[in-house]
Every structure is written in structure tokens, then in C-alpha cells.
Amino acid sequence: MSSLSIQALTKCYAGAVAVQDIDLDVAEGEFVSLLGPSGCGKTTTLRCVAGLEIPTSGKILFGDRDVTRLLPERRFIGMVFQNYALFPHMTIRENIGFGLEMRGMRGSEAGKRISSVLDMVQLTGFEDRWPRQLSGGQQQRVALARALIVEPAVLLLDEPLANLDAKLRDEMRLFIRSLQERIGITTLYVTHDQAESMTMSDRIVVMFAGRIHQAGTPQDIYDRPATTAVAKFIGQANLIAGKVVHQCNGVATVDTPIGRLLCATKHAIEPGARTTAMVRPEAMRLVKECSTSALSGRIVERHFLGNIVDYRVATADGTILAVQALGSIVHEAGEVVSVQIDPEKAWLLE
Amino acid sequence: MKIVSAGLLISVAAVYLFLLLPIAIVVLASFNAAEYLSFPPTGLSFRWYSAFLNSPSFTSAFFVSIIVGLVAAAAATLIGTPAAIFYVRFLRRRREEFRLAILAPMLLPEVLTAIALLFFFNQVFIGTQTPLPLILGHIVITLPFVFLTVSSALYNLPVAVEEAARTLGASSWKAFRRVTFPLIKSGIVTGAMFAFIMSFDNVNISLLLKAIGTSTLPIQLFDYLRYDFDPTAAAASTISVGLTMVIVLAIDRIYGLRAVRF
Amino acid sequence: MTQASEIGVRRWLFAVPALSLVCLFVLIPYINIGIMSFRTPSTTAPYGPGFTVTNYVHILSDSLYLSLLAETLLFAIATTAVCLVLAFPVAFHLARTTSRWRGLLYAGVLSPLLTGVVIRCFGWIVLLANNGLVNQALGTFGVGPFQLMYNATGVTIALVHVFLPLMILPLMNAIQSVDPHLEEAARTLGASRMRVFQRVVLPLILPGLQSGVILVFVLAASAYVIPMLLGGGRVQTLPTVMVQQLMGGLLWPFGAALALVFSAAVLASVWAFALLGRRRMRRLA
Numbered sequence: 001m002s003s004l005s006i007q008a009l010t011k012c013y014a015g016a017v018a019v020q021d022i023d024l025d026v027a028e029g030e031f032v033s034l035l036g037p038s039g040c041g042k043t044t045t046l047r048c049v050a051g052l053e054i055p056t057s058g059k060i061l062f063g064d065r066d067v068t069r070l071l072p073e074r075r076f077i078g079m080v081f082q083n084y085a086l087f088p089h090m091t092i093r094e095n096i097g098f099g100l101e102m103r104g105m106r107g108s109e110a111g112k113r114i115s116s117v118l119d120m121v122q123l124t125g126f127e128d129r130w131p132r133q134l135s136g137g138q139q140q141r142v143a144l145a146r147a148l149i150v151e152p153a154v155l156l157l158d159e160p161l162a163n164l165d166a167k168l169r170d171e172m173r174l175f176i177r178s179l180q181e182r183i184g185i186t187t188l189y190v191t192h193d194q195a196e197s198m199t200m201s202d203r204i205v206v207m208f209a210g211r212i213h214q215a216g217t218p219q220d221i222y223d224r225p226a227t228t229a230v231a232k233f234i235g236q237a238n239l240i241a242g243k244v245v246h247q248c249n250g251v252a253t254v255d256t257p258i259g260r261l262l263c264a265t266k267h268a269i270e271p272g273a274r275t276t277a278m279v280r281p282e283a284m285r286l287v288k289e290c291s292t293s294a295l296s297g298r299i300v301e302r303h304f305l306g307n308i309v310d311y312r313v314a315t316a317d318g319t320i321l322a323v324q325a326l327g328s329i330v331h332e333a334g335e336v337v338s339v340q341i342d343p344e345k346a347w348l349l350e
Numbered sequence: 351m352k353i354v355s356a357g358l359l360i361s362v363a364a365v366y367l368f369l370l371l372p373i374a375i376v377v378l379a380s381f382n383a384a385e386y387l388s389f390p391p392t393g394l395s396f397r398w399y400s401a402f403l404n405s406p407s408f409t410s411a412f413f414v415s416i417i418v419g420l421v422a423a424a425a426a427t428l429i430g431t432p433a434a435i436f437y438v439r440f441l442r443r444r445r446e447e448f449r450l451a452i453l454a455p456m457l458l459p460e461v462l463t464a465i466a467l468l469f470f471f472n473q474v475f476i477g478t479q480t481p482l483p484l485i486l487g488h489i490v491i492t493l494p495f496v497f498l499t500v501s502s503a504l505y506n507l508p509v510a511v512e513e514a515a516r517t518l519g520a521s522s523w524k525a526f527r528r529v530t531f532p533l534i535k536s537g538i539v540t541g542a543m544f545a546f547i548m549s550f551d552n553v554n555i556s557l558l559l560k561a562i563g564t565s566t567l568p569i570q571l572f573d574y575l576r577y578d579f580d581p582t583a584a585a586a587s588t589i590s591v592g593l594t595m596v597i598v599l600a601i602d603r604i605y606g607l608r609a610v611r612f
Numbered sequence: 613m614t615q616a617s618e619i620g621v622r623r624w625l626f627a628v629p630a631l632s633l634v635c636l637f638v639l640i641p642y643i644n645i646g647i648m649s650f651r652t653p654s655t656t657a658p659y660g661p662g663f664t665v666t667n668y669v670h671i672l673s674d675s676l677y678l679s680l681l682a683e684t685l686l687f688a689i690a691t692t693a694v695c696l697v698l699a700f701p702v703a704f705h706l707a708r709t710t711s712r713w714r715g716l717l718y719a720g721v722l723s724p725l726l727t728g729v730v731i732r733c734f735g736w737i738v739l740l741a742n743n744g745l746v747n748q749a750l751g752t753f754g755v756g757p758f759q760l761m762y763n764a765t766g767v768t769i770a771l772v773h774v775f776l777p778l779m780i781l782p783l784m785n786a787i788q789s790v791d792p793h794l795e796e797a798a799r800t801l802g803a804s805r806m807r808v809f810q811r812v813v814l815p816l817i818l819p820g821l822q823s824g825v826i827l828v829f830v831l832a833a834s835a836y837v838i839p840m841l842l843g844g845g846r847v848q849t850l851p852t853v854m855v856q857q858l859m860g861g862l863l864w865p866f867g868a869a870l871a872l873v874f875s876a877a878v879l880a881s882v883w884a885f886a887l888l889g890r891r892r893m894r895r896l897a
Contacts, residue, residue, distance in 0.1 A: 358701055359705075361701040362701050365702045366702070366777070367880060368698070368773065369720065369724050370720065370723075370724070371719065371735070371779070372732050372734075372739060373724065375739060376731055376734050376738065388731055410876060424834050428629075428631060429629040429630050430630060432626035432629065432744055433625070433627050433629070433630035433631075434622075436623065436626035437627075440623045440626065441627075451631065452630055452632055452634060459833075459875070460829060461851050461854070461855065462642075462645070462836050462871055462875060463638065463641075465645065465854070465855075465867070465871055466645050467641050469641065469645060469868070490633060490634070490637045490638060497630070503813065551726070551727070551728035552728075553729060553836075554779070554836060554837070556835075557859075558857070559860070566731075567729075571730045571734065572730050572837065572840075575841055579737075584734070587728075590728060590731060591727050594723075594727060598723065598726055603720070604714075
């Protein structure tokens with residue numbers, strides 16, 4: 001078990017830059033996701049850590065071991081691939097025992113370890129089956145077992161749940177996470193599914209076009225996105241352009257087409273600066289029209305989703321706001337309502 | 351619509367008949383008791399097979415074909431398999447050029463290649479007095495088949511499986527030996543079998559490169575058919591076809607005929 | 613496993629045997645043909661001293677060789693055309709059928725390719741000879757006998773037979789790769805079966821068709837065994853003349869020049885055809 005440190009990692013292919021200046025520290029036992037749309041460089045980063053790609057520049061350290069130029073088989077990693085990559089010509093036992101065999105362990109000692117790891121992934125008794133006899137979820141668990149049995153320093157997962165159907169994915173998410181917590185292995189997990197990364201990770205690293213936009217806890221990323229791209233990628237967001245009037249103690253007053261907003265912010269912004277405010281749909285509330293509130297609008301769309309209701313509200317100046325509310329009170333389309341914004345949930349971007 | 355479909359099926363059947371009839375005729379002729387084939391056949395006999403077995407020119411030609419075929423197939427496999435691995439897994443630039451180069455012997459007219467090699471061996475070597483030019487010519491002509499078959503097998507093997515082995519601690523060589531090779535074995539064997547068949551049936555190269563006094567079975571048949579004509583040739587042909595069919599069946603069992611793409 | 617720019621020396625070793633084989637036994641010998649074609653021919657040895665262009669002059673000014681060349685190309689064109697017509701139904705059927713005999717049908721097309729050309733010609737000799745099976749059968753109806761062998765007819769029939777699978781297979785592949793949903797979409801938009809074929813399928817299989825045509829054309833033009841066996845001595849093509857001459861062991865430079873002129877003519881024909889096709893295909897792209 002060791003920590004993982006990626007320093008100034010850059011990788012270019014034939015003139016195109018896949019990842020640029022990636023800096024990331026993963027603490028021992030931490031579960032970190034690399035999250036982003038396809039092509040953002042998250043898989044490239046993972047493959048550099050695995051040794052399946054050689055970085056153009058930068059360093060990768062496991063603990064204080066510099067592994068940047070080390071061959072994959074010397075790094076002591078465990079990797080789980082998207083399409084499982086089980087050896088079709090070997091039984092489950094042989095698949096799982098492969099890593100042990102490469103390290104010189106065979107026979108009854110190996111057999112014991114194989115049994116115990118199969119137990120861990122709840123596939124006891126599957127030793128003599130063949131990969132093609134197993135379902136997708138079972139194959140994925142075997143892949144996990146195969147990677148973990150050698151007790152590697154770092155566990156790497158490349159979108160392992162992408163090929164599973166939705167229900168199975170939910171189950172496997174919890175399974176992988178609880179397993180990881182139990183063993184306490186340093187884990188780097190690549191996914192494009194934000195719900196997945198939110199439920200599983202200690203920290204999320206959001207990447208776009210080869211660069212890290214933000215690294216932080218799921219709450220951090222959600223409530224206080226660093227860039228517009230992050231805000232739009234995670235959940236829904238209302239992005240409202242405005243001008244800063246006044247700022248003090250991390251709260252900025254912003255003049256926007258829908259009124260004056262009080263936004264939390266990390267930056268020090270000059271009054272008069274143009275900026276974007278972000279409010280999540282669930283941070284707004286609709287009440288029957290009342291004259292005391294400043295903001296009102298007409299509901300133009302309404303989607304009933306069972307436990308929640310999605311609204312689109314058009315304000316006087318033409319802005320369409322996305323508002324989400326619990327399904328207990330339902331407003332009708334066409335209704336004129338007042339919109340109340342939770343002051344603690346408005347956030348200033350860039 | 352039904353008329354069109356029936357018409358289609360009839361024309362398809364007719365074409366199949368066209369394709370297979372001549373071969374069937376030869377096989378039939380080999381069992382015919384009479385000297386020339388007539389319909390209805392006069393009787394069944396194995397006399398032509400015993401004539402074949404008793405003919406030193408035919409039997410020696412048969413053996414030469416088998417041995418040359420085995421040597422050429424083995425050599426082509428040993429040379430072509432690494433080339434296919436190189437092409438599919440390692441080579442990133444100028445891939446089309448490499449592929450065309452290896453496939454060249456198959457794409458160029460065989461007659462020309464035979465002429466080219468005839469000149470070459472006479473000028474650079476002692477000509478065709480030894481079996482070496484013949485064997486080398488066969489290796490050259492069968493190499494593309496091995497290359498194509500093994501490449502196809504490699505394409506069907508996802509890289510992730512090999513990478514998984516590497517992440518589990520296997521060196522490149524170990525990963526090849528324990529994972530890649532077992533999974534492409536059937537493709538390699540199939541390529542070797544195709545190479546054998548192509549060598550066994552070959553005429554153009556054998557005609558120009560064979561040593562005086564030796565002959566391969568197709569050449570022997572060719573000479574026979576130009577001047578003489580008796581069903582011993584039919585027996586020899588049927589044995590050749592039989593051998594080919596057995597190999598093709600083996601290929602289908604091991605690899606599956608439909609997986610073969612040229 | 614993957615390197616951006618360089619491949620290690622160790623990995624190149626994988627390709628070295630194959631590349632050197634091709635270089636040594638294909639590239640160099642072919643270049644040598646070129647050189648040989650400029651050597652002085654000799655009637656007492658394979659070739660004489662010095663270099664000359666008389667070989668080419670001789671060929672290009674002799675109507676015998678030029679007509680031989682034309683005849684050979686004509687054979688090839690005829691063979692290709694007939695193969696094309698015969699290949700279509702089979703290729704279509706093979707590509708689209710879902711019957712469980714599909715594997716067997718595929719083997720039926722592939723097997724003749726794996727049977728030697730000599731044997732296949734043998735079968736035609738038995739069928740087409742004056743007292744062969746076809747004439748015997750026709751004789752029972754009081755018709756014939758027809759001269760089906762030792763002439764252009766016999767040679768063409770055999771050429772078509774031998775190379776037909778090589779037209780069927782690429783065509784079949786091309787048809788298979790056309791998404792059946794495209795045809796269905798066209799039908800829902802009101803196109804009849806014929807229209808669908810004309811406007812949707814045919815344009816899409818044109819590249820595969822072109823490969824088949826070029827392949828069969830080149831092979832038919834370069835055929836040696838088939839004209840020899842089915843033509844007796846009476847049908848001569850350029851390859852048969854070439855090979856006969858070279859086997860005599862003399863006048864190699866002349867033979868080499870013949871070979872190169874022949875290759876140039878075949879290549880030119882293919883190129884012309886490809887150009888023609890490209891203009892048509894550009895309209896699709």
C-alpha cells in the first residue's frame with residue numbers, strides 16, 4: 001500500500017496533447033475518481049500510472065518510489081479494465097492465480113489465497129468455471145479479485161462498470177467501494193458517470209481537454225464548482241451573467257437580470273467586474289405569487305418525475321430558470337409564481 | 351416476388367453446379383473401370399489407384415509435393431507469424447506500405463514472380479539444380495497467407511487481455527507465451543495449413559523452378575494432361591483433392607472457415 | 613506496449629525475416645527482370661554481353677506480339693465480364709441467406725480455390741473434349757459434336773470457372789457490409805426492390821466490386837496453365853508464349869522485355885478502369 005503522486009504529467013501523441021501538466025496526490029487508502037467527458041485525458045492519465053503509456057514529461061511516484069519509466073510488470077499495480085480482459089483460455093482459478101504465478105507463488109499456498117479472494121467477491125465455488133460461462137457482473141468481480149489478490153500498491157480501474165446494465169451498476173458501485181474501504185487500498189478510478197464518482201469517491205478530479213479543472217470532495221465540486229465547465233458537467237446548473245457590485249468576507253453582491261443576488265465566492269473580485277453566478281435548481285423555491293418577493297416568473301414547462309418535479313420558469317427579462325422541487329406540492333404550467341433563492345446556495349464562478 | 355426468388359435460387363444452384371461439376375467429374379473418372387469417361391459409367395474400379403501407386407513418376411512427385419509443402423508451410427509460418435505480430439501490435443506508421451510489401455507475392459502475377467526467380471537463381475546461384483530455389487519460391491508465395499490469417503487472429507484478440515497480463519506482473523515475453531500465443535494458436539495452425547495447400551497446388555512457380563528430374567504432383571499432372579490421357583491422372587487428382595478436403599475440414603474444426611478473410 | 617514514436621530494435625527483429633525474404637526474393641528479382649530486359653539476347657546462352665533496347669523495339673513493332681497482347685487482354689475482359697454476371701446471384705445469396713447450410717455453401721465457393729488449377733482443368737477436358745461428356749450428352753439428342761476445346765471457347769469457360777470464386781468472395785463481403793437497415797429505410801421511403809438495389813446497394817458495393825473485377829482481370833490475363841491445357845497448342849496467349857520461350861533456356865532478355873511490356877499493358881488497363889470507376893464513385897462520396 002502506498003500513496004500515489006502524479007507530478008506535472010504531460011503526454012503528447014503525434015503533435016496532439018492528450019494531457020497537460022497533471023498534478024495529483026492521492027493519499028494512502030484514498031479513493032479518487034478521474035471524472036470527465038470522453039477524450040478529456042482521464043484514461044491516458046490512468047494508463048501512464050499503469051505504465052501502459054510512457055509520459056512525455058512529468059513524474060509518477062508510488063510512495064517515494066519513482067516509477068515513471070518502470071515497466072508495468074514491475075510497478076506492482078492492480079488494474080481492472082472496462083471489458084474485464086479475463087483470459088478466455090484459463091479457468092477462473094487460473095485467471096486469478098496468474099498474478100501469484102508471476103510472483104512465484106503456486107500450489108496450496110496460492111490455492112488458499114485464491115479461495116479467500118473469491119470469497120471476498122462472493123464467487124466461492126466458481127474456481128473451475130470458464131470466463132465465457134459467467135455473466136458480465138460476475139466477470140467484473142473476477143477481474144477485481146484477480147487484480148487484488150497480489151495486494152498491489154495501487155488499484156487502477158478504467159470505467160469498469162460501463163458495460164453493465166443500470167441496476168447491476170448500482171450494486172457493483174457499492175460493492176467495489178465497500179471492498180476498497182475494507183482493504184484500504186489506494187485507488188484511482190476513471191469514469192464519465194458523475195453519479196458514480198459522487199457516490200464512490202473520497203475526492204473527485206474533474207478533467208476537461210487534458211487538464212484538471214478541479215479536485216475536491218463531492219460536496220465541494222457540487223456546491224462550489226471552480227469553472228463553468230465543472231458546474232455544467234455535474235448536475236444541473238442555472239448560470240446567470242451579472243456584474244459585481246460589492247464584495248466582502250467571501251460574499252459578493254451581484255447585479256443580474258433577475259435581480260440582486262448574494263453569492264458565496266472564493267475569489268477576490270473587483271466591483272464592476274463581469275461574472276457568472278450559479279444556482280442549483282434545488283436551491284430555488286417556488287411559492288404562489290406574492291408581492292414581497294423580488295423575483296417572479298411564469299412556469300413554461302413542468303415535468304413530473306414522481307419524487308421531484310422539474311420546472312422551467314420564465315422571468316420578466318426572458319431568462320429561463322430550471323427549478324427543482326419535491327413532488328408534494330405541484331404547481332401548474334402557466335402559473336405565475338415567485339422564485340425564492342436560498343442565499344447560502346448561490347455561488348460565483350470564475 | 352416469388353418468381354424472382356425462385357429464379358434467384360435456380361441461378362445460384364446453376365452456378366454452384368458450374369463450380370463443382372469439373373471436380374466431381376474428375377473424382378468420378380478415377381473410379382471408372384473404362385479408359386475414358388462415359389455416361390452412364392461402365393463400372394466401378396480401383397485400377398487407376400493401383401496404377402497410381404505403381405507409377406514411380408506419380409508417387410515420387412506426390413512425395414516431393416508433400417515434403418516441399420511441409421517445409422514451405424513451416425518456414426512461412428515461422429517467418430510470417432512474427433511479421434503479423436509486428437504489424438498488428440507494434441507498427442504505427444507506414445502500415446499500408448508494410449502490409450503491401452508482405453502481401454506482394456500474392457498480389458503480383460505468379461508467372462512474373464516465377465520468371466523473376468528463375469533469372470535470379472540462375473544469375474546468383476547455380477540455377478535450379480538443387481531443390482532450394484523451388485522451396486524458396488514456395489515459401490515466398492505462401493508467406494502472405496500465413497500473414498493474413500495470423501493478423502486476423504490477432505485482431506480478434508483485444509489488447510486489454512495482454513495488458514492485463516502485464517499489469518499482473520508478466521514480462522512482455524511471458525505475456526506473449528502465456529496469453530497471446532495460446533489464443534492465436536488456432537490462427538497460426540490455420541495459416542500453416544493454408545500455406546501447405548497453396549504450396550501443394552502450385553504450378554507456376556514449380557514449373558520454372560523445379561530441378562530437372564524432379565517434379566511436383568501438379569506438374570506431373572500437367573505434363574500428363576498435355577500429352578497423355580488416362581485416368582491414372584484422375585486417381586492422382588482425386589487423392590490430391592481428398593488431401594485438400596481433409597485439411598480444409600481440419601481448418602474448419604480448429605478455426606472456423608468463415609473467420610478466414612482475405 | 614505502445615510507443616509514440618519509436619519501436620525498439622528488438623521489435624523490428626519480428627519483421628526482419630519477412631522483410632528480407634520479400635526484399636531478396638521479390639524486390640531484387642523483379643528489378644533484375646527490368647535489367648535483364650535491356651540485355652542483349654543470345655541464341656547460345658541465356659543472355660549475351662552488353663545492353664540494348666532492341667528487345668523492346670522488336671516487340672512493339674511486331675504485330676504478332678501486339679495482336680497476342682490484344683488477344684490476351686480480350687480473354688481477360690471476357691472472363692471478367694462473365695464472372696461478374698455469374699457472381700452476383702451467388703454473392704447476394706451467400707451474403708443474405710440465413711439458412712443453416714450457409715457454412716456449407718461458403719465452403720462450396722471456397723473449396724474450388726483450394727483445389728489445384730490443373731485438376732480443375734482436367735475436369736473441363738473430360739467435359740469439353742470432342743468425345744467428352746457434354747458432347748456425349750448432346751449426342752443422345754442427335755446434336756453436335758461441337759468443338760468446345762482447343763479453342764477460345766474452352767479456354768474462356770475454364771478461365772471463368774477457375775476465377776469465379778475470386779469474384780464471388782469480395783462481392784459477398786461488400787454486400788455483407790451494407791447495413792440491412794439502409795435497405796429497410798429506403799423501402800419505408802417508397803423505393804421498390806429494384807430501386808433499392810440500384811440506388812442504395814449497388815453504389816455501396818462498388819468498391820468491393822471493383823476489387824473483384826481487378827483481381828479477376830489480372831489473374832485471367834496472367835493465366836498460363838489454363839490456356840495451355842484447354843487450348844492445346846492452338847490458343848496462344850502472351851504468358852504461354854513467354855513461358856515457353858524462357859523454358860527453352862535462351863533469349864531471356866527478350867522474354868524479360870515481353871514480361872514487362874505485358875505487365876505494363878495489364879497495369880495500364882487496370883489503371884484506366886480504376887480511373888473510370890473513380891469518377892463514378894466520386895459522385896457517391
